[in-house]
Amino acid sequence: MLSIIHGYTRWCLIVSGLLFLGLHVSPTGQALAHPHVFLETEIEIEFNEQGLKGIWQEWTFDEYQSSWIINQYNIDQEGEISSQELDRLYRETFENLKHYNFFTMVMVGDEKIPATKIENFSVKVKDGLAIYSFFVPFDMEINQDKQEVFILVYDETYFCHVFFPPDNIGFKGDLSSWEINYSTQKKSSLRFYFGMVTPEAIKLSIAPL
């Protein structure tokens, strides 16, 4: 039995060595058994006189990711973080999300309007969990009598499992100019992770008052 194990371990090592050399330069695919991070969301949708101004978001990371963020960026249990560390945290763990549109997208009909920038980034700690807060501006004018707008927050790479939509959705800003109704809807055209995950959108029906 031992000789079998020895022989085959050696064989596997040889082939692995060759494959490793061959694959070292090749790009990697989507990894098995994602997600690694669970992310809970809270949102507030802000309106102004022209229409949809943008979306305020809070992302609460799971204990594992939170523990890494808190340790890596020296955030104390009260959530205090120095401005240098906040800058470093933003650069190292958030800025790069611009390549992924900050996981946020608005859809009008079939037209996709991905987030391109964020504002007012801050971080806090609550019950040992790291929470990122930020504003995603859209400045979308609403000119029609009635407009349907979908809001989606999901990570197409499935590194993160984003719990969205949240149970409670907040609205703020100039709400007296608009009649706003909302529901949720699965967007099967946006399936990802080998077609196994369908993102769910907040569907807003907006009409001027």
Added chain:
Amino acid sequence: MTARIFTILLLSLILFLPWTSFAQSPFQAPPEQPEEKKEHRFQPGDLVPEWIKEKGQATLARIMAWQHQIRQKAAAYARQIREDPWGSAFWSYLGLAFAYGVVHALGPGHGKAFVGTYFLSRKASVKQGLMVGSVMSFLHVLSAIILVMGVYFIFKTGGMGPLDQAEARMQKISAGLIFLVGLFLAWKSGRAMLHGSAGGCGCCSTRADNKSLLSLALAVGLVPCPGAALILFFSITLDIMFAGLVAMVFLAAGLTLVTASFALAALFARNLLAKVTTAGSIISPRLYHLPAMIGAVLISLLGIALYFNPIL
């Protein structure tokens, strides 16, 4: 000598790889394929009927919710362990690690497709089913332990990005090995078919042999278990490394339960099928090896599919 050179080469590559470029996390690295160039490519999943996809989605969502709940509870116990290392939280942590292993193994990956295919196509014993399940699962976890220790202590880096990237690469190596194991099994079955023997001699037997089983277990188990890596990494961060390492044994036991169950289910299904289809009939010795041949080819094809579409 050759083996030694390759072993040293492999270890050097693992140790001296540019880990900083391994950050696949969207929080830390840009996508490999720019967004505008993304287009729908054919994937084997496209052939799956819609109703199966919907069921699969619902199941996956449930598994994700369970994983999240278990992780939340485990994190609470982990913090208590820091205060009281041998208190009840320690044992609860181990219990949850076992549960996490079971739930995690029910998700994509972990070799279920391979053991299923292998045991459906070859005659095997219950002992072999249990052996392959445990070797595969414990190796899967051991690989994660080595990876986490390397990333955390040697390269002084954290976060799941580097681990994720390393996993993706190891997965491709594993897929290559699975392909080779499948080819080897196919060659063996082909030889037996040409020989025309019904498995009387050792070289032509359709029975599962420990050599091929162990090769498959090694090839599949080589991929570090991401769930194990995550829990161990968290335990190290919270300064409860010992509890984390013990939890790995329990997590591997949970994985084993699922993988071995798949192996045994396939094994019993095969035995039942063989009884029903061969009762009262005489089968040509050449055809006798056909299921094993089909199984071997399927394993190779699964290896190729895993290389390009890692969700098996």
